[in-house]
Amino acid sequence: MMLQDKVAVVTGAGGGIGREIACAMAAAGARVVVNDVGASLSGAGAGSAAPGAQTVALIEAAGGAAALSTDSVASWESAQRIVACALDHFGRIDIVVNNAGILRDQIFHKMAPEDWLSVVDVHLNGSFFVARAAAPYFRAQQSGAYVHMTSTSGLIGNFGQANYAAAKLGIAGLSKSIALDMHRFGVRSNCIAPFAWSRMTEAIPAETPEQQARVENLRRMTPEKNAPLAVFLTSDRARDVTGQIFGSRGNELFLFSQPRPVRSVHRDGGWTPEAIADQALPALSAQFVPHDRSEDVFSWDPL
Numbered sequence: 001m002m003l004q005d006k007v008a009v010v011t012g013a014g015g016g017i018g019r020e021i022a023c024a025m026a027a028a029g030a031r032v033v034v035n036d037v038g039a040s041l042s043g044a045g046a047g048s049a050a051p052g053a054q055t056v057a058l059i060e061a062a063g064g065a066a067a068l069s070t071d072s073v074a075s076w077e078s079a080q081r082i083v084a085c086a087l088d089h090f091g092r093i094d095i096v097v098n099n100a101g102i103l104r105d106q107i108f109h110k111m112a113p114e115d116w117l118s119v120v121d122v123h124l125n126g127s128f129f130v131a132r133a134a135a136p137y138f139r140a141q142q143s144g145a146y147v148h149m150t151s152t153s154g155l156i157g158n159f160g161q162a163n164y165a166a167a168k169l170g171i172a173g174l175s176k177s178i179a180l181d182m183h184r185f186g187v188r189s190n191c192i193a194p195f196a197w198s199r200m201t202e203a204i205p206a207e208t209p210e211q212q213a214r215v216e217n218l219r220r221m222t223p224e225k226n227a228p229l230a231v232f233l234t235s236d237r238a239r240d241v242t243g244q245i246f247g248s249r250g251n252e253l254f255l256f257s258q259p260r261p262v263r264s265v266h267r268d269g270g271w272t273p274e275a276i277a278d279q280a281l282p283a284l285s286a287q288f289v290p291h292d293r294s295e296d297v298f299s300w301d302p303l
């Protein structure tokens with residue numbers, strides 16, 4: 001029981017990866033706040049308490065303890081209520097899993113401001129709001145663990161996801177900042193870049209044979225494969241693990257690199273634009289990042 005006596009908040013736990021993490025945390029002994037607004041994939045329209053209530057029912061049927069929260073992560077006030085739900089029901093909070101998400105894919109030159117803002121609001125601002133709401137409790141008790149869902153769409157790249165990629169790479173920066181700032185209070189923060197067949201990946205086009213083969217592979221990546229890593233990272237067994245970006249895909253686990261200078265050039269007297277073209281570019285271009293996408297990097301069958 002790696003999470004015995006701990007209280008976890010899992011956002012977006014009404015389905016997909018979040019539900020599996022919430023159930024796995026409850027099975028590992030945690031009492032869990034199942035947070036979900038029951039939104040559509042785009043976040044548009046009225047929400048529903050039903051998806052979150054189903055996760056609560058699953059946890060309780062397995063003998064676990066769970067409470068339902070239907071507040072949105074995407075505002076300061078509602079995020080405070082999500083954390084308050086943990087305090088009200090279970091008297092404490094030890095774990096925050098920032099998992100809630102929506103998608104509004106659009107090629108960049110057609111991306112509307114509301115598509116940008118709504119995706120950034122749920123993923124990046126929502127992760128900040130919920131993490132920040134828990135921070136005073138973590139500080140006071142000198143312990144706490146955050147896990148935030150990032151994505152290879154942000155870490156590597158993808159078509160038509162400027163809003164999502166920017167938010168997800170922002171989350172990596174947020175997590176590292178929390179890890180640095182809250183280390184002195186015994187608080188840890190890590191990211192997971194998950195892979196799973198869920199309603200989010202159902203939206204991936206499958207028109208060409210190559211796309212169909214890719215989607216066939218994705219279909220076999222069930223969401224629960226991501227849960228053990230989240231349980232481990234929020235347990236005391238991970239006490240020395242912070243500021244890292246992990247990935248999970250089927251039966252594979254990854255540790256991601258984080259940006260560091262890969263090459264430097266120096267010129268006595270400084271640089272002119274012409275000297276950069278003539279001397280710096282030939283030296284640096286050997287290390288340029290390829291013009292690739294997540295699926296180019298993760299090009300092998302995971303199973």
Ligand code: NAI
Nearest residue numbers: 012016017037038039072073099100101151195196198200
């Ligand atoms: P999902 O769409 O099945 O689950 C997301 C959940 O978040 C939904 O139940 C939705 O109602 C909830 N939600 C949306 N807006 C909310 C809000 N404002 N407040 C509270 N809850 C809200 O998606 P999936 O695939 O399970 O994704 C979970 C996380 O993993 C997301 O952050 C996603 O970006 C990330 N991810 C998923 C990948 C995949 O392969 N499925 C790949 C990379 C990242």
